[in-house]
Amino acid sequence: MPLDWFPLRLSLHVALVSTALALAGGLWIAYLLANRQFRGKDVLDAAVTLPLVLPPTVLGYYLLVLIGRASPVGRVWEAVFGAPLVFSVNAAILAALLHALPLLVKSARAALESVDRNYERAARNLGASEWRVFWRVTLPLARRSIYAATALAFARALGDFGVTLMVAGNIPGRTQTVAVAIYDAVESGNGAAARVLVLVISVVALAILTLANRLTPESGPRH
Amino acid sequence: MLQARLKKTFAPKPDSAGFTLDLEFTATQGVTVLFGPSGAGKTLVLDSVAGFVRPDEGRVLLDDDILFDGAAGVHLAPRHRNCGYVFQNYALFPQMTLRQNLEFAAERRPRLERHRRVNEMLERFRLTEAAGRRPHEVSGGQRQRCSIARALIGAPKLLLLDEPATGLDAPLRAEFYEALRQVQSEFKTPMLLVTHDLAECFELAEDMLILHEGRVIQRGTPRAVLDEPANLEVARLLGAFNLLDAEIRTLDPGRNTSRVMLGEFEIDGPYFPGHLKGDRVTLCVRPEQIQVSARDGKLRPNQIPAELKRVVERPHGLRLEFSTEATTTIIRATVSRADYERYRETHDWVIQFPSEALRVV
Numbered sequence: 001m002p003l004d005w006f007p008l009r010l011s012l013h014v015a016l017v018s019t020a021l022a023l024a025g026g027l028w029i030a031y032l033l034a035n036r037q038f039r040g041k042d043v044l045d046a047a048v049t050l051p052l053v054l055p056p057t058v059l060g061y062y063l064l065v066l067i068g069r070a071s072p073v074g075r076v077w078e079a080v081f082g083a084p085l086v087f088s089v090n091a092a093i094l095a096a097l098l099h100a101l102p103l104l105v106k107s108a109r110a111a112l113e114s115v116d117r118n119y120e121r122a123a124r125n126l127g128a129s130e131w132r133v134f135w136r137v138t139l140p141l142a143r144r145s146i147y148a149a150t151a152l153a154f155a156r157a158l159g160d161f162g163v164t165l166m167v168a169g170n171i172p173g174r175t176q177t178v179a180v181a182i183y184d185a186v187e188s189g190n191g192a193a194a195r196v197l198v199l200v201i202s203v204v205a206l207a208i209l210t211l212a213n214r215l216t217p218e219s220g221p222r223h
Numbered sequence: 224m225l226q227a228r229l230k231k232t233f234a235p236k237p238d239s240a241g242f243t244l245d246l247e248f249t250a251t252q253g254v255t256v257l258f259g260p261s262g263a264g265k266t267l268v269l270d271s272v273a274g275f276v277r278p279d280e281g282r283v284l285l286d287d288d289i290l291f292d293g294a295a296g297v298h299l300a301p302r303h304r305n306c307g308y309v310f311q312n313y314a315l316f317p318q319m320t321l322r323q324n325l326e327f328a329a330e331r332r333p334r335l336e337r338h339r340r341v342n343e344m345l346e347r348f349r350l351t352e353a354a355g356r357r358p359h360e361v362s363g364g365q366r367q368r369c370s371i372a373r374a375l376i377g378a379p380k381l382l383l384l385d386e387p388a389t390g391l392d393a394p395l396r397a398e399f400y401e402a403l404r405q406v407q408s409e410f411k412t413p414m415l416l417v418t419h420d421l422a423e424c425f426e427l428a429e430d431m432l433i434l435h436e437g438r439v440i441q442r443g444t445p446r447a448v449l450d451e452p453a454n455l456e457v458a459r460l461l462g463a464f465n466l467l468d469a470e471i472r473t474l475d476p477g478r479n480t481s482r483v484m485l486g487e488f489e490i491d492g493p494y495f496p497g498h499l500k501g502d503r504v505t506l507c508v509r510p511e512q513i514q515v516s517a518r519d520g521k522l523r524p525n526q527i528p529a530e531l532k533r534v535v536e537r538p539h540g541l542r543l544e545f546s547t548e549a550t551t552t553i554i555r556a557t558v559s560r561a562d563y564e565r566y567r568e569t570h571d572w573v574i575q576f577p578s579e580a581l582r583v584v
């Protein structure tokens with residue numbers, strides 16, 4: 001039987017989209033946590049970290065409640081797009097996002113906070129708005145750490161199993177990601193397929209983590 | 224002209240003592256120096272003027288603009304204050320070239336004018352060659368000039384400098400002072416400069432405020448402050464004096480004389496206003512005002528016998544350290560090499576105090 005590469009392509013697609021979403025949302029949350037004082041900041045910080053510690057079943061349950069066909073979100077989605085959100089690729093993306101976001105927020109916040117305050121002060125002193133300070137000074141100075149965090153988030157998004165299984169299911173050729181396909185292959189006694197997928201996903205993850213390490217500022221050239 | 228009245232209190236915390244900044248000053252043309260030890264509040268003053276710190280009370284006025292008014296609740300954002308700031312380590316953006324650093328500062332100007340202005344500043348501060356390089360790729364002198372150029376490109380009404388020469392080697396320091404003098408003559412921007420280096424005050428300042436624990440304890444030209452320290456704190460902070468415990472014996476305003484007892488020895492000086500007979504005071508004598516020689520028979524007025532303890536080589540001449548019966552502390556004297564050679568064989572040194580230049584606090 002020829003090997004089905006669909007799960008790998010799907011996993012990469014899911015990880016890519018969810019990492020992009022996590023980067024956009026995560027940077028914003030990290031900026032708020034690093035620069036602003038507001039009520040509920042501790043709660044936001046904890047809530048963003050929560051997916052790192054909760055069991056996948058709990059996360060999956062929350063997602064099902066939130067986006068299930070009976071939920072308001074699920075109903076609006078279905079009315080607009082004509083298909084349910086659960087058990088779709090988009091649900092898999094949400095599941096992956098849930099894991100990528102906390103990693104990104106944590107690292108991006110640390111990266112933003114590690115930028116020497118005097119650069120930001122200098123920029124403000126030179127007439128820059130907070131928006132410009134962030135895009136022209138803080139972010140470029142933190143960029144290596146943020147690249148590393150993004151790579152890490154991508155690797156994590158690639159590897160989700162539990163939540164994906166609960167909200168996106170195991171539909172071969174539609175929502176079956178690598179992690180789920182491996183489970184499926186092992187269950188059905190297809191050792192050869194499992195071995196190849198395990199090997200491929202391990203190599204991809206190893207490559208990404210090596211890249212992330214290279215990007216961490218200590219080993220890069222100093223500015 | 225800058226007029227500032229600042230008050231800010233930091234409550235004591237488990238790991239740090241409390242601190243109160245409470246001062247008022249004006250700064251006009253030229254360089255005004257904020258001098259004081261670390262922790263005196265110098266940088267806090269700069270940061271309050273620049274808007275990085277919000278004082279509890281007070282008012283900051285720059286020409287006709289109100290930058291801060293505690294009572295009226297005005298606290299202008301740093302970007303609207305039009306004060307140039309030269310940071311201690313320059314804070315040039317490391318990811319940008321020198322040109323881009325200047326462009327960043329000029330970004331609010333129209334494109335054509337910006338380009339012209341950046342080129343003009345690069346030219347003026349001899350940075351044209353290095354313009355395409357990043358801060359870590361250029362020399363210390365170029366970095367320093369670039370930071371001044373960047374601060375000046377928006378034509379600020381005031382330039383703030385936070386210990387800009389600290390950590391520089393001697394040639395760079397000289398270059399830096401030269402650059403500041405150029406700024407003074409070409410741009411006429413008033414400057415507020417923080418330092419804890421007395422030599423730097425003499426190099427640059429027309430006006431000097433001495434800060435101690437959040438207050439201004441003396442103000443004047445560096446010369447005037449050194450000649451007439453207002454109190455013991457100032458004399459200590461300047462670090463330029465022998466400070467000796469003494470007691471006032473006689474005071475004669477009519478003849479402009481006083482006599483103090485330094486241990487068992489009588490020392491004559493000018494009239495010391497504001498003191499009473501019998502007061503315990505501190506005699507301030509700068510090492511270069513003391514003359515030393517070999518004892519020649521009877522002690523002359525203002526001489527005390529001394530024992531040479533140590534000879535320290537200095538860039539100019541020597542510093543001799545004496546112990547005496549009259550004082551508990553070592554007395555330092557700066558002398559020329561020739562003077563030292565003349566008496567070096569003696570075991571009977573005498574210290575001659577000046578009478579006119581003598582001060583007590």
